Amino acid sequence: MSLHIRTYREQDRDALIALWERCALTRPWNDPAADIDMCLRSREATLMVGYKEDGLIASVMVGHDGHRGWIYYLAVAPDRQGHGHGREMMAEAELWLTSRGIPKVQLMVRSDNGDAEAICAALGYAPQDVTVFGKWLNKPNAP
């Protein structure tokens, strides 16, 4: 059975957070449930999940700021990686953006994410000549 991709439903929550944990996408200073809730509140973002016959195995969160599209929580279960499902999830996310007229998409990759550069390159993403600066507005002790 091919990957079935649909928007998030509340029944996905536990499996989705477990997937993110297995894929090492969670961090102590980011509450994944709060990230889900924030995405659900936004009219400019969506959360997609990918299902196989044995359950939820993939995800991607996509949104835009009125200018650029942004990808978060791209994940495929470790034992299901390498079969094109990451590419399928990204294609859906990019379709969501292009259907809204957003001309460019970006994603931030943690510098300790070893394979991410090669995977991004394979998906057509190139490093950008910018430095990202950030500042927490509500978590002064987070890195």
Ligand SMILES: CC(C)(COP(=O)(O)OP(=O)(O)OC[C@H]1O[C@@H](n2cnc3c(N)ncnc32)[C@H](O)[C@@H]1OP(=O)(O)O)[C@@H](O)C(=O)NCCC(=O)NCCS
């Ligand atoms: C990133 C991730 C979603 C990719 O999922 P996937 O299902 O394995 O990806 P695909 O099989 O669709 O592969 C997409 C492309 O990346 C390449 N790729 C996949 N894993 C790779 C690796 N470890 N090293 C180099 N290239 C890799 C594939 O060859 C493919 O390119 P191709 O179609 O030209 O052959 C998955 O590795 C993951 O969940 N990682 C942990 C979470 C994470 O790091 N997310 C953000 C990363 S940007």
